[in-house]
Amino acid sequence: MSGTYLGMPAFPEAARQALGDDTLRANLRHATHTIRDKRARAVAELDDWAELREAGKQIKDHTLQHLDIYLLQLEEAVTAAGGTVHWAADAAQANRIVTDLVKATGETEVVKVKSMATQEIELNEHLAAEGITAYETDLAELIVQLGDDRPSHILVPAIHRNRSEIRDIFRDRMGIWGRPAPEGLTDEPAELAEAARLHLREKFLRAKVGISGANFMVAETGTLVVVESEGNGRMCLTLPDTLISVVGIEKVVPTWRDLEVFLQTLPRSSTAERMNPYTSMWTGTADGDGPQNFHLVLLDNGRTDTLADEVGRQALRCIRCSACLNVCPVYERAGGHAYGSVYPGPIGAILTPQLRGTTSEVDASLPYASSLCGACYEVCPVAIDIPEVLVHLRERVVDQGGHQLERAAMSAAAWAFDHPAVLAAGQRMASRTRRLHPSRLPGPGRAWSDSRDLPPVPDMPFRDWWQRQQGEKGDAQ
Amino acid sequence: MSDRQQVLDRIRQALGSRPDGEANPVHPVSRTYAHQHGDRTPAETTALLVQTLEEYKATVHRTIPARAAELVARLVAERESAYVIVPPGLPDDLLKLVGCSIERESADLTARRLDTFGSVITGCALAIAETGTIVLDAEPDQGSRKLTLVPDHHICIVYEQQIVGSVPQAVARLSPTRPMTWISGPSASSDIELNRVEGVHGPRHLDVLVVATT
Ligand code: SF4
Numbered sequence: 001m002s003g004t005y006l007g008m009p010a011f012p013e014a015a016r017q018a019l020g021d022d023t024l025r026a027n028l029r030h031a032t033h034t035i036r037d038k039r040a041r042a043v044a045e046l047d048d049w050a051e052l053r054e055a056g057k058q059i060k061d062h063t064l065q066h067l068d069i070y071l072l073q074l075e076e077a078v079t080a081a082g083g084t085v086h087w088a089a090d091a092a093q094a095n096r097i098v099t100d101l102v103k104a105t106g107e108t109e110v111v112k113v114k115s116m117a118t119q120e121i122e123l124n125e126h127l128a129a130e131g132i133t134a135y136e137t138d139l140a141e142l143i144v145q146l147g148d149d150r151p152s153h154i155l156v157p158a159i160h161r162n163r164s165e166i167r168d169i170f171r172d173r174m175g176i177w178g179r180p181a182p183e184g185l186t187d188e189p190a191e192l193a194e195a196a197r198l199h200l201r202e203k204f205l206r207a208k209v210g211i212s213g214a215n216f217m218v219a220e221t222g223t224l225v226v227v228e229s230e231g232n233g234r235m236c237l238t239l240p241d242t243l244i245s246v247v248g249i250e251k252v253v254p255t256w257r258d259l260e261v262f263l264q265t266l267p268r269s270s271t272a273e274r275m276n277p278y279t280s281m282w283t284g285t286a287d288g289d290g291p292q293n294f295h296l297v298l299l300d301n302g303r304t305d306t307l308a309d310e311v312g313r314q315a316l317r318c319i320r321c322s323a324c325l326n327v328c329p330v331y332e333r334a335g336g337h338a339y340g341s342v343y344p345g346p347i348g349a350i351l352t353p354q355l356r357g358t359t360s361e362v363d364a365s366l367p368y369a370s371s372l373c374g375a376c377y378e379v380c381p382v383a384i385d386i387p388e389v390l391v392h393l394r395e396r397v398v399d400q401g402g403h404q405l406e407r408a409a410m411s412a413a414a415w416a417f418d419h420p421a422v423l424a425a426g427q428r429m430a431s432r433t434r435r436l437h438p439s440r441l442p443g444p445g446r447a448w449s450d451s452r453d454l455p456p457v458p459d460m461p462f463r464d465w466w467q468r469q470q471g472e473k474g475d476a477q
Numbered sequence: 478m479s480d481r482q483q484v485l486d487r488i489r490q491a492l493g494s495r496p497d498g499e500a501n502p503v504h505p506v507s508r509t510y511a512h513q514h515g516d517r518t519p520a521e522t523t524a525l526l527v528q529t530l531e532e533y534k535a536t537v538h539r540t541i542p543a544r545a546a547e548l549v550a551r552l553v554a555e556r557e558s559a560y561v562i563v564p565p566g567l568p569d570d571l572l573k574l575v576g577c578s579i580e581r582e583s584a585d586l587t588a589r590r591l592d593t594f595g596s597v598i599t600g601c602a603l604a605i606a607e608t609g610t611i612v613l614d615a616e617p618d619q620g621s622r623k624l625t626l627v628p629d630h631h632i633c634i635v636y637e638q639q640i641v642g643s644v645p646q647a648v649a650r651l652s653p654t655r656p657m658t659w660i661s662g663p664s665a666s667s668d669i670e671l672n673r674v675e676g677v678h679g680p681r682h683l684d685v686l687v688v689a690t691t
């Protein structure tokens with residue numbers, strides 16, 4: 001994974017800054033609580049949620065166990081269907097491949113559909129350096145791009161902006177990037193959406209190159225799947241002549257049938273919908289339908305390092321639904337930016353240090369940015385035991401030593417324990433993960449925990465608490 | 478070493494030694510989840526589809542084959558579309574009462590030209606009752622994927638026998654290698670303070686005709 005955001009402070013410092021930002025906190029709180037409650041209802045509709053969750057976990061684990069075989073099968077299927085497959089060991093190589101492909105078309109602009117993989121490799125910045133402008137087309141990404149900002153949430157990246165801030169950004173900045181905002185634009189969400197529709201339509205209609213990620217890739221058929229809401233994905237995937245999809249190697253699933261699991265769990269767990277408005281599926285190229293040139297860039301960039309860790313590899317099951325963010329007391333108070341990568345929240349705390357290693361202060365501090373309450377595990381649709389991986393990564397940070405890193409890690413732990421609300425939520429929820437709680441913080445935290453016993457973990461089962469909080473029963477089993 | 482070889486080597490190294498005979502791994506997933514949620518008669522399945530479609534802000538019209546053409550014409554007129562685009566294989570019968578100019582999709586239809594049409598009328602591959610989803614798979618009565626994307630108004634015709642109950646039932650019926658669009662309500666975004674706004678880039682109006690089997 002490429003760079004930490006420049007000037008990124010370690011978690012506790014960034015979290016302290018976020019806590020001082022009232023707009024950010026209020027927006028985040030509203031967002032996480034709203035989505036969380038809706039999600040619980042969407043999940044409760046399915047009485048086989050536990051079985052779907054287990055099947056999703058098994059499919060992903062099986063795939064990871066045979067990842068080389070399924071990637072080769074995928075490559076063969078995509079190639080047979082008229083696509084071209086490229087492999088990128090790291091971000092630099094992926095950026096080089098994409099840049100060369102765009103240059104070969106002679107184009108200097110591309111339209112993009114929101115993709116975490118391309119954010120992870122900082123593709124837009126690399127394209128810009130090569131004289132290629134990448135237009136983000138997701139409404140939230142547009143807000144972030146026009147505002148010269150960083151996304152703060154996987155699903156709703158502009159959730160830290162309220163409507164009047166968005167109106168100002170549109171009014172001041174749309175004209176610089178293309179069609180200006182309509183005169184007299186108000187801060188009504190429908191008007192803001194209309195402004196975005198007009199601004200982007202012009203770009204879609206003339207676009208020759210589209211860039212995307214993918215939610216799933218089916219090895220047996222070579223089919224790629226993109227799940228979205230607004231239709232900007234469909235625009236990018238069907239109108240240009242050339243489509244380049246940059247996808248992490250862990251996104252492959254063995255069979256077409258496997259999608260029946262994830263197409264039920266992902267929308268409900270993510271946007272709390274029975275089904276998201278639009279899902280696009282394509283296999284290589286098709287005569288007279290969609291791009292006639294299709295390139296798939298398979299991205300490693302630290303994923304094989306993650307795979308090598310038997311405890312940590314479960315992070316690769318993640319389907320990026322963002323449910324874990326919305327239940328996390330630390331995320332709610334610290335905000336997405338504090339995590340210092342494109343992957344915020346609990347999943348970011350276990351994925352980023354594995355993709356990037358734990359050699360920088362922010363990355364070493366991430367495994368400590370948690371009260372180990374276990375709410376993230378309970379909601380995860382592929383049953384990633386995030387607390388287990390956090391504890392495991394703490395050991396790794398401890399083992400590698402280094403004074404700077406120890407300090408960063410320790411102050412992250414202290415941050416979590418110093419915030420009564422985070423801690424209270426943690427205490428109430430933590431009984432399930434009791435076995436994972438060290439009575440003392442390892443290594444870096446030792447100095448701190450020596451002087452103070454860690455708070456005891458009460459017995460009340462997490463689920464009881466959870467259901468009471470939800471005001472209804474039947475959330476993720 | 479190529480990046481391809483490097484990635485494959487790293488994966489094999491990460492996974493260590495695996496038992497023999499895994500070149501074609503069996504895929505042992507416990508599929509104990511439901512094939513469908515609840516038992517329903519065909520009539521109940523249709524009713525459920527209508528409900529789920531409406532919950533996601535599609536406008537649903539129930540009709541019979543003999544009345545479908547009339548309804549199509551009325552919906553086009555209500556939207557005041559001057560130009561209507563249809564896929565090459567949509568039956569003429571459905572269009573015979575439409576009062577404005579109708580064009581069939583041809584291979585050279587550009588996106589910019591498509592943007593001048595007010596309405597698009599298509600069939601579908603199937604519809605999923607539990608989730609309120611219409612699946613298009615680019616057969617001749619549906620046209621290419623962009624056809625149902627650029628115009629602001631989509632009229633989709635669903636015959637009752639095309640309705641399945643659940644996502645697993647849909648997946649079993651579909652052919653994965655066809656270009657596909659799964660549509661659940663009109664385009665939407667909740668990116669601004671989580672307020673759902675219908676219609677960002679896709680059609681802002683989705684009319685679904687559910688045609689009874691007679
Ligand atoms: S870790 Fe689980 S809950 Fe979090 S984003 Fe990934 S799949 Fe969703």
